[in-house]
Amino acid sequence: MRIGKLAERTGVSHRLLRYYEEQGLIIPSRAPNGYREYTESHVDIVLQIKGLLDAGLPTRIIRQLLPCLDRPETIYVPNVTPEMIATLQREQARLSERIEFLTRNRDAIADYLDTVLSVRSVNTGAPPSVSPAAPPGSSSNAGPGR
Amino acid sequence: MRIGKLAERTGVSHRLLRYYEEQGLIIPSRAPNGYREYTESHVDIVLQIKGLLDAGLPTRIIRQLLPCLDRPETIYVPNVTPEMIATLQREQARLSERIEFLTRNRDAIADYLDTVLSVRSVNTGAPPSVSPAAPPGSSSNAGPGR
DNA sequence: CTTGACCTTCACATCAATGTGAGCGTTTAA
DNA sequence: TTAAACGCTCACATTGATGTGAAGGTCAAG
Numbered sequence: 001m002r003i004g005k006l007a008e009r010t011g012v013s014h015r016l017l018r019y020y021e022e023q024g025l026i027i028p029s030r031a032p033n034g035y036r037e038y039t040e041s042h043v044d045i046v047l048q049i050k051g052l053l054d055a056g057l058p059t060r061i062i063r064q065l066l067p068c069l070d071r072p073e074t075i076y077v078p079n080v081t082p083e084m085i086a087t088l089q090r091e092q093a094r095l096s097e098r099i100e101f102l103t104r105n106r107d108a109i110a111d112y113l114d115t116v117l118s119v120r121s122v123n124t125g126a127p128p129s130v131s132p133a134a135p136p137g138s139s140s141n142a143g144p145g146r
Numbered sequence: 147m148r149i150g151k152l153a154e155r156t157g158v159s160h161r162l163l164r165y166y167e168e169q170g171l172i173i174p175s176r177a178p179n180g181y182r183e184y185t186e187s188h189v190d191i192v193l194q195i196k197g198l199l200d201a202g203l204p205t206r207i208i209r210q211l212l213p214c215l216d217r218p219e220t221i222y223v224p225n226v227t228p229e230m231i232a233t234l235q236r237e238q239a240r241l242s243e244r245i246e247f248l249t250r251n252r253d254a255i256a257d258y259l260d261t262v263l264s265v266r267s268v269n270t271g272a273p274p275s276v277s278p279a280a281p282p283g284s285s286s287n288a289g290p291g292r
Numbered sequence: 293c294t295t296g297a298c299c300t301t302c303a304c305a306t307c308a309a310t311g312t313g314a315g316c317g318t319t320t321a322a
Numbered sequence: 323t324t325a326a327a328c329g330c331t332c333a334c335a336t337t338g339a340t341g342t343g344a345a346g347g348t349c350a351a352g
Contacts, residue, residue: 002298002299003298003299004297004298004299013340013341014299015340015341015342016339016340016341018300018301019338019339019340023338031299033299033300033347033348033349034299034300034301034347034348035298035299035300035348036299036300051247051251052251053339054202054244054247055202055244055247055248055251056200056201056202058338058339059338059339060338065251065255068254068255068258068259069251069254069255069258080262085259085262085263088255088258088259089259091255092252092255092256092259095248095251095252095255096252098200098201098248099245099248099249099252101197101198101200101201102201102241102244102245102248103245105197105198105201105211105215105241106238106241106242106245108214108215109211109214109215109234109237109238109241110238112214112215112234113231113234113235113238116226116231117231148328148329149328149329149330150327150328150329159310159311160328160329161310161311161312162309162310162311164330164331165308165309165310169308169309179317179318179319179329179330180317180318180329180330180331181318181319181328181329181330182329182330199309204307204308204309205308205309206308
């Protein structure tokens, strides 16, 4: 399929699809006339990219992650360097941290909503307290942060 | 404390602390000479902001979230509008989505690492080469629409 | 053949999060 | 009293993810 169709299927703009390509995240083939040609699997990949970007990961990392988020049989890359493994482990830890942090904050919001809604429905009495989320490991983030 | 101390305590640069202020995320008082004066609780708030930013939330949203993630005494339920509640509920859902997505991806990375490491420990010969990019048949995990 | 939809590249614009530095005032300590 | 260290504002620079538009090529339908 061509770029317009892929944009429609994924909800990602033409511009961004070209940007992803420029960043080395997708590599469409070209028709004789120069048009980009995408396959069905590109739909999944673009959705994946979109999700990771939305999750706050930079393209630089996504580029490294993508080959590892595929089906098990297709994934043994010949030249898997120790640095690559280290990067993945780091990123895995980073994701865990992020997940924890987001979870704590989501729960804090939930508590807040509970409090507000219950107080609202009763309209009097001392407002209960919710505990805030402590930020994770905090300073000196090794990787080049965003 | 003044801005230098806060920067040191939080690992956030002077410039960013002023930026957060400009964005309405922190509101220090001013000494007679114009210097910003921060309290102890600003340390926590800045750490909180840092974490949320790192988690991919924009300042615009953080601004709305912060009053709900604050210290117990401050949760005195101000004029909380229905729109505010709706925003929070939306953001809560968004956080949940993000958490799920990140979790799936983290687990996918974990699987990959497991595979690679176990293959590595058994592997005695050169692994067969594989097509460099975009192997067909990907359906591992489609991103959540948004 | 012309029109319109779709594609191409190139390039400038924008927004958020940061960095950096200039130019100037304040505090501190030798 | 002077220098170092710190603070202030203003403002331009940069990076990453996007938008937008110009100038033009391809192609199907009228």
